Amino acid sequence: MRSDAAYTGFAGNSVLAYTASRAYFAYWSISVLQQVRLVLTDGPGNFSYPVWAPHCAATLQVSLLVVNVTFLATHWRKLLKRGARKEKTDDQAEK
Numbered sequence: 001m002r003s004d005a006a007y008t009g010f011a012g013n014s015v016l017a018y019t020a021s022r023a024y025f026a027y028w029s030i031s032v033l034q035q036v037r038l039v040l041t042d043g044p045g046n047f048s049y050p051v052w053a054p055h056c057a058a059t060l061q062v063s064l065l066v067v068n069v070t071f072l073a074t075h076w077r078k079l080l081k082r083g084a085r086k087e088k089t090d091d092q093a094e095k
Helices: 004-042 053-094
Strands: none
Touching (some): 004 053
């Protein structure tokens, strides 16, 4: 049987690391979307690619970002729920 305290300690550090990696991924996504915007407004320049490529890149990047933010919210919600349950248990033990 795993204790909530052990889970919260382990998962807390993991969720913080995951949050940092998702923050970098959000930064990367913004960078990709800025590049797509430039190509759509200024044209392809010296590059050659299909007309659908920038739209595909933007759609893929936004989709990945939404999935990553959803997973991150799920992990935080689960961690906070466990933390609240632990505090409730600790308060009852003190009485």
